[in-house]
Amino acid sequence: MMTSKFLHGEIREKGGAYGGGARMGGGLFSFYSYRDPNSLQTLSAFRRGVDWAKSGDFSQQDIDEAKLSVFSAVDSPVAPASKGMGRFLSGVTDEMLQGHRERLFAVSHRSLVEVAERYLGVGQRTCGVAILGPENETIKKDPSWIVK
Numbered sequence: 001m002m003t004s005k006f007l008h009g010e011i012r013e014k015g016g017a018y019g020g021g022a023r024m025g026g027g028l029f030s031f032y033s034y035r036d037p038n039s040l041q042t043l044s045a046f047r048r049g050v051d052w053a054k055s056g057d058f059s060q061q062d063i064d065e066a067k068l069s070v071f072s073a074v075d076s077p078v079a080p081a082s083k084g085m086g087r088f089l090s091g092v093t094d095e096m097l098q099g100h101r102e103r104l105f106a107v108s109h110r111s112l113v114e115v116a117e118r119y120l121g122v123g124q125r126t127c128g129v130a131i132l133g134p135e136n137e138t139i140k141k142d143p144s145w146i147v148k
Contacts, residue, residue, distance in 0.1 A: 001066035001112070006052045007031075017042060022049065029119065038078060039131045040138055053116035063109060070104055071114035 003021030011020035011033050020033030020042060031046040033039065078086070086092060098099075131139065139145045 001058060001062055002049050002053055003067070004066070005058055005062050006049050007045060011036070011042050011050065015041055015045065022046075036133075039133070039136065043129065050116065050120045053120060054113060056113040058109070058112075061111065063107065063112065067104065067107065071101075074101060074104065 003023075007021050011017045015033075015036065017033045017036045017037065018035035020031070020036065022029065022031050025032075031049070033042045036042050135147075140147055
């Protein structure tokens with residue numbers, strides 16, 4: 001939801017990046033952009049995205065649209081061989097997958113704001129930043145960055 005309702009406009013439409021957003025996977029919440037001519041402004045947009053999520057400035061319709069997007073991936077067809085290998089390699093059962101679906105379905109406005117406050121607030125996170133690409137004169141002059 002943060003990607004489509006906040007970051008897309010800030011990073012792509014205003015900032016000129018080819019794309020960017022936020023994602024959750026493997027226990028890690030991350031922000032990204034690519035082909036981004038304004039990487040430092042994008043870092044600021046990421047911070048504002050956290051503030052946006054904590055503010056709760058989104059509607060039930062925004063949440064429902066985000067759920068549809070998530071469920072399109074969660075409920076996509078899986079070949080029997082892939083399903084068997086997934087269970088064999090990860091130990092994730094059909095019951096576990098169904099529980100995950102039910103928890104996703106139960107996400108509410110309040111729970112999204114609470115999670116943003118709990119996990120994305122200042123002092124609540126471990127954070128690393130990397131910018132890959134051509135030399136950036138602004139970063140080169142800033143002693144807080146390590147340029148390699």
